[in-house]
Amino acid sequence: MGEEIFRDMEPFRIKMVEPIHLPSREDRERFLEEAGLNVFLIRGENILIDLLTDSGTGAMSDRQWAGLMMGDETYAGSRNFYNLEAAVRDILGFEYVLPCHQGRGAENVLHTALIKAGDVVPGNTHFDTTKAHIEHKKGRAIDCTIDEAADPYLDLPFKGNLDLKKLEDVYKQYGREKIPFTVVTATCNSGGGQPVSLENMRKVAELSGRYGIPVCLDGARFAENCYFIKKREKGMENMPIKDIARETAACFDMMTMSSKKDAIVNIGGFIATGSREIYDSVKNFGILFEGFVTYGGLAGRDLEAMARGLYEGIDEDYLTYRIGHVRYLGEKLRNMGMPVLWPPGGHAIYLDMKEFLPNIPQDQFPGMAFCAHLYLESGVRGVEIGTLLNGRDPDTGMNRPAKLELVRLTIPRRVYTHRHLDYVAKAVKKVWDMRDSIRGLELTEEPPVLRHFTARFKWVE
Numbered sequence: 001m002g003e004e005i006f007r008d009m010e011p012f013r014i015k016m017v018e019p020i021h022l023p024s025r026e027d028r029e030r031f032l033e034e035a036g037l038n039v040f041l042i043r044g045e046n047i048l049i050d051l052l053t054d055s056g057t058g059a060m061s062d063r064q065w066a067g068l069m070m071g072d073e074t075y076a077g078s079r080n081f082y083n084l085e086a087a088v089r090d091i092l093g094f095e096y097v098l099p100c101h102q103g104r105g106a107e108n109v110l111h112t113a114l115i116k117a118g119d120v121v122p123g124n125t126h127f128d129t130t131k132a133h134i135e136h137k138k139g140r141a142i143d144c145t146i147d148e149a150a151d152p153y154l155d156l157p158f159k160g161n162l163d164l165k166k167l168e169d170v171y172k173q174y175g176r177e178k179i180p181f182t183v184v185t186a187t188c189n190s191g192g193g194q195p196v197s198l199e200n201m202r203k204v205a206e207l208s209g210r211y212g213i214p215v216c217l218d219g220a221r222f223a224e225n226c227y228f229i230k231k232r233e234k235g236m237e238n239m240p241i242k243d244i245a246r247e248t249a250a251c252f253d254m255m256t257m258s259s260k261k262d263a264i265v266n267i268g269g270f271i272a273t274g275s276r277e278i279y280d281s282v283k284n285f286g287i288l289f290e291g292f293v294t295y296g297g298l299a300g301r302d303l304e305a306m307a308r309g310l311y312e313g314i315d316e317d318y319l320t321y322r323i324g325h326v327r328y329l330g331e332k333l334r335n336m337g338m339p340v341l342w343p344p345g346g347h348a349i350y351l352d353m354k355e356f357l358p359n360i361p362q363d364q365f366p367g368m369a370f371c372a373h374l375y376l377e378s379g380v381r382g383v384e385i386g387t388l389l390n391g392r393d394p395d396t397g398m399n400r401p402a403k404l405e406l407v408r409l410t411i412p413r414r415v416y417t418h419r420h421l422d423y424v425a426k427a428v429k430k431v432w433d434m435r436d437s438i439r440g441l442e443l444t445e446e447p448p449v450l451r452h453f454t455a456r457f458k459w460v461e
Contacts (some may be wrong), residue, residue: 011317036456048379051409056260058413064305071301080303081294087307092249094272096279099296103258104129114180123183125191152341157232158197160188185218186225193345195228205251214253223262224346227319263309348410362387364440378427
């Protein structure tokens with residue numbers, strides 16, 4: 001009995017709290033208007049429950065906080081770097097580690113070193129920063145995700161998988177000289193937080209090897225992906241998470257990591273590889289953009305918290321709680337009749353805006369309209385993952401309609417309780433009940449890159 005109860009509860013005790021409050025309706029209206037209807041631009045202190053992202057928003061453990069006090073701020077050769085290097089080698093098996101200040105810093109370094117104008121980078125539903133970095137280098141991202149991933153209600157265990165035929169077609173069309181690498185995001189964030197199977201990663205590695213094309217893992221949520229492999233993939237049920245992580249990493253030539261996710265730190269990331277050639281090609285750009293190779297734009301204390309967090313992120317008791325916590329919100333919303341992408345991903349619940357707000361066309365950004373009303377009605381902040389995030393086609397200048405028009409309710413790690421998620425579910429239901437009165441949005445200010453972060457809007461008349 002005790003073991004069953006333990007699996008259903010948080011595997012930690014709370015020893016510090018942060019007060020939150022709900023601004024008045026009048027204040028929320030003013031904050032939203034001042035932000036140009038973009039919830040990204042609302043101050044954090046004016047948010048009740050913040051589900052904008054799980055990046056850097058988790059609660060660090062007592063061991064991680066203790067590690068901060070052991071920071072060695074030596075510019076070159078900090079002992080905390082060597083602790084991080086040892087953790088990456090132990091868990092993932094990569095020999096070379098280049099720290100960076102966060103995931104997009106790692107992408108910037110890697111892409112600057114490897115991508116040239118006219119290149120293409122195939123992958124599974126590239127995330128916004130990944131696609132932006134590729135396009136900034138005058139390359140092009142090509143989506144090779146399985147077709148089934150576009151059905152938000154099809155219950156498949158690994159909807160983040162790559163379609164091997166699509167991938168090989170890209171390889172045949174462009175060849176090694178135009179494909180610097182293929183990227184596999186596990187779990188697949190823009191595709192609903194969906195996992196990639198170990199079998200699929202092995203097949204991608206085998207296919208890519210035949211064409212001489214390196215493969216890169218976007219491993220921000222590698223531990224959550226490993227948990228799904230253990231629970232859903234035949235033959236993996238008795239394998240420890242750490243061993244699955246090793247088997248996962250063995251499929252890749254290199255890896256970028258935003259440690260603000262599965263290493264549960266507030267800042268940090270790295271590039272890892274088993275190839276001295278790849279390491280040598282990126283390290284000088286790392287020094288140029290991030291800092292010396294043993295600190296990479298981070299304080300020694302942050303490197304230490306990252307090293308310890310990598311181990312905490314692969315703890316199976318923690319992952320059972322983590323994945324279950326996210327699923328709890330998904331099941332609650334689904335039982336209330338909400339259009340939830342299924343099955344739930346590892347870090348967030350995604351709402352299908354094509355079903356939620358069918359009368360708002362995609363170029364009027366239904367996801368952003370939903371987020372504005374969710375904040376207005378409840379003080380809860382979510383994020384659009386759809387046509388706004390997808391940006392404009394660099395050749396035509398037209399909006400790129402998203403296959404999946406989603407809102408992501410992203411759950412920070414070890415931060416909110418089930419009671420908080422109960423409140424979120426009620427807030428979503430309130431917006432659902434008023435959905436016929438919700439209007440679309442029109443851009444009034446539009447940045448040329450990653451527009452969703454700082455764009456401003458007005459309601460469509």
